[in-house]
Amino acid sequence: MEDCVFCKIRKGELPSTKLYEDKDFMVIKDINPQAKIHLIAIPHEHAPYIDMMTEEGVLLLGKIIHKIALNRDKLGLKNGYRLLINQGEDAGQTVGHIHIHILGGEKLKEF
Ligand code: AMP
Ligand code: ZN
Secondary structure (H helix, E strand, C coil), X not given: CCCCHXXXXXXXXXXXXXXXXXXXXXXXXXXXXXXXXXXXEEECCCCCCHHHCCXXXXXXXXXXXXXXXXXXXXXXXXXXXXXXXXXXXXXXXCCCCCCEEEEECCCCCCC
C-alpha cells in the first residue's frame, strides 16, 4: 500500500535496520524500542487487521512465531521473550499493517 510505513520499508523507500528477510516476511528493529530488544516481524502481505488477511497469511503468522522460537538465541532472547500484536484503537495500534512485536533482552514488566 502506498502510504504504509512498513510497505515503504520493504520497498526500500524508508530506511530501517533489517535483521532478516525472506519471500514471506521481514524482521526489523523497532524505531522506538519498548524493551532492550524490540523487533517487529512484518509479513509482506499488506492487511491492517487479522480478519482481513488471507488464510495463507494467517498460517504464515504461525510459521513466523515458530521461526522466532527457533532463532531465539541468535536474536538475543535466550532467556525469554514476549510476542504481541496490537489490533485497533483500544490496543493502541499505530501502523495499519499486521506485525508481531518481539520484546525481550531484559526482565519485562508484567501486565
Ligand atoms: P503498533 O503500535 O502495534 O501499530 O506498532 C507500530 C510500531 O512500529 C511501533 O512500535 C513503532 O515504534 C514502530 N515503527 C513505526 N515506524 C517505524 C519505522 N520507520 N521503523 C521501525 N519501526 C517503526
Ligand atoms: Zn503495508
